[in-house]
Amino acid sequence: MRAPVIRTPLPGPRAAALIELDSRYVSPSYTRVYPLVAQRAEGLWVTDPDGNTFLDFTAGIAVCSTGHCHPRVVQAIVDQAHELLHMSGTDFYYTPQIALAERLARLMPGDAPAKVFFGNSGAEAVEAAFKLARWHTRRDLNIAFFGAFHGRTMGALSLTASKTIQKRYYSPLVPGITHVPYPNCYRCPFGHCEKKCGIECVDWMENVLFRTSVPPEEVAAIFVEPIQGEGGYIVPPPEFHRELIKLAHRYGILFVADEVQSGMGRTGRMLALEHFGVVPDVVALAKGIASGMPLGAMIARADIMDWEAGSHASTFGGNPVSCAAALATLDLLEEGLMQNASDRGRQLMEGLQRMQLTHECLGDVRGLGLMIGVELVKDRETRERAVDWRNRLVRAAFKRGLLLLGCGENSIRFCPALTISPQEVEVGLSIFEECVREVNH
Numbered sequence: 001m002r003a004p005v006i007r008t009p010l011p012g013p014r015a016a017a018l019i020e021l022d023s024r025y026v027s028p029s030y031t032r033v034y035p036l037v038a039q040r041a042e043g044l045w046v047t048d049p050d051g052n053t054f055l056d057f058t059a060g061i062a063v064c065s066t067g068h069c070h071p072r073v074v075q076a077i078v079d080q081a082h083e084l085l086h087m088s089g090t091d092f093y094y095t096p097q098i099a100l101a102e103r104l105a106r107l108m109p110g111d112a113p114a115k116v117f118f119g120n121s122g123a124e125a126v127e128a129a130f131k132l133a134r135w136h137t138r139r140d141l142n143i144a145f146f147g148a149f150h151g152r153t154m155g156a157l158s159l160t161a162s163k164t165i166q167k168r169y170y171s172p173l174v175p176g177i178t179h180v181p182y183p184n185c186y187r188c189p190f191g192h193c194e195k196k197c198g199i200e201c202v203d204w205m206e207n208v209l210f211r212t213s214v215p216p217e218e219v220a221a222i223f224v225e226p227i228q229g230e231g232g233y234i235v236p237p238p239e240f241h242r243e244l245i246k247l248a249h250r251y252g253i254l255f256v257a258d259e260v261q262s263g264m265g266r267t268g269r270m271l272a273l274e275h276f277g278v279v280p281d282v283v284a285l286a287k288g289i290a291s292g293m294p295l296g297a298m299i300a301r302a303d304i305m306d307w308e309a310g311s312h313a314s315t316f317g318g319n320p321v322s323c324a325a326a327l328a329t330l331d332l333l334e335e336g337l338m339q340n341a342s343d344r345g346r347q348l349m350e351g352l353q354r355m356q357l358t359h360e361c362l363g364d365v366r367g368l369g370l371m372i373g374v375e376l377v378k379d380r381e382t383r384e385r386a387v388d389w390r391n392r393l394v395r396a397a398f399k400r401g402l403l404l405l406g407c408g409e410n411s412i413r414f415c416p417a418l419t420i421s422p423q424e425v426e427v428g429l430s431i432f433e434e435c436v437r438e439v440n441h
C-alpha cells in the first residue's frame with residue numbers, strides 16, 4: 001500500500017529556499033497554514049522539491065476533481081493547445097466553448113432549457129449570477145447566509161459572511177444584501193435540537209425578515225450553498241432547500257445555488273442540490289469543473305438569462321483550453337468518478353464515524369460523498385470549539401505526509417480527488433487518527 005514518504009525535516013532545504021523567495025515577492029494576503037511546496041503531482045500524490053511525497057486530501061481546495069494531472073485531462077489540454085489557445089468567446093465563436101455550454105446546460109436539473117455564461121473562477125461565476133439577478137428582476141436587494149463564502153471580488157465578497165478578516169477595511173461593499181442564519185443542525189442558530197427544527201431558518205425569513213425589514217418584492221435573489229463549504233462543510237436538513245425555494249418563488253425571488261465547491265460530482269451527484277430534489281434558477285460552478293484549469297460557469301434557465309449583448313462579458317472566460325479540460329473532466333465524472341465519490345465517501349465517512357466512538361474531540365462528522373467535515377470540540381456536551389486542536393491537527397498531518405485543510409472555525413474538511421482508491425482512504429484515515437491522538441494528549 002502506497003504511503004507518504006517524508007525524507008527531510010519540513011520544509012526541506014529546497015522548499016525552505018522557495019518559501020523565503022516567496023515571502024519577498026508574493027502577496028502576503030495568502031493564507032498558508034503549513035509550508036507545502038508542490039513540485040509535481042499525480043493522482044492523490046504530491047511531491048515537493050526535496051523529494052517528500054504527500055497524500056493529498058485537499059485536491060487543491062476541491063479543484064483537482066479527477067486527481068492531479070489525470071492523463072486524459074492532460075491530453076485534452078495538449079491537443080487543444082496545439083489547435084487554439086485563445087480567441088475570446090466574448091467576441092468570437094469556437095467549438096470547445098459551445099460544446100461545453102451544451103453539456104453544462106443539460107446538467108441543469110429540470111426540463112427547462114438553460115444557457116451558460118463563462119468566467120475564470122468561482123467569484124466570477126457568482127458575480128455573474130449577482131448581475132444577472134439584478135438585470136432580470138430589476139430588483140435591488142439580495143439575501144445570503146451567515147457562514148457563506150462566495151468569493152473575494154467586491155460583489156461576491158458582499159455576499160460572503162465567512163470571516164471578518166475577508167471583509168475588513170473593504171467597505172463600503174455592494175449595498176442591499178442581508179445575511180440570514182444557515183441551518184447548522186449541530187449548532188442550531190435558533191437553539192433547536194437536531195432534526196426537530198421545523199426549518200425555522202426559512203420561517204424566520206418569511207415571518208420576521210420579510211415583515212420587518214426586507215420587502216420581499218424588492219429581493220432579486222437568494223444565494224445559497226447547497227452544502228456550506230468554507231463555513232464548515234455543513235449539510236442542511238433535507239427539507240431546507242425545498243422550503244427555501246418555495247419561499248423564494250412565492251415572492252418572485254431567484255434561487256441561486258453556489259455549487260462552486262459542492263458541484264461537479266463531489267457529493268456523488270453532479271450537483272449537490274440533486275440530493276435535495278430542488279430545481280434551482282441559477283447555478284454557479286468552478287473549482288472541480290476543469291480539474292485545475294481556471295474556469296467558472298454560471299448556468300441559468302434560458303428565460304432568466306435574458307440580458308442584452310454587452311451587458312456582461314469576460315476576455316478569458318471560457319478559454320478553449322479550460323473548456324477542453326472541462327469536457328474531459330465531465331467524461332471522467334460520468335464514466336465512474338461520481339460513483340466512486342459516493343462509494344469512497346461512504347467508506348471515509350464510516351471510518352471517521354468509527355473514530356468518533358473512541359475520540360471525544362471529534363464532535364460532529366458530516367457530509368455527502370467526498371465533501372466531509374469533522375468538527376473538533378473540547379467537550380462533547382458543551383460543544384466548545386477546539387480551534388487550537390484543529391490547527392495543530394492540520395499541521396501534525398502535514399508532518400506525517402497527509403495534506404488536510406480546515407474550514408469553519410474548528411472543522412477539518414476532507415475533499416480528496418474523486419479518483420481516490422479504497423487503500424488511499426485507509427491510509428488517510430490511519431494518519432488522521434494518529435494525529436487526533438497526538439493533539440488530544
Ligand SMILES: Cc1ncc(COP(=O)(O)O)c(C=O)c1O
Nearest residue numbers: 121122123149150151229260261
Ligand atoms: C462556494 C464557493 N463559492 C465561491 C468561491 C470562490 O471561488 P474562487 O476562489 O474560484 O473565486 C468559493 C471558493 O472557495 C467557494 O467555496
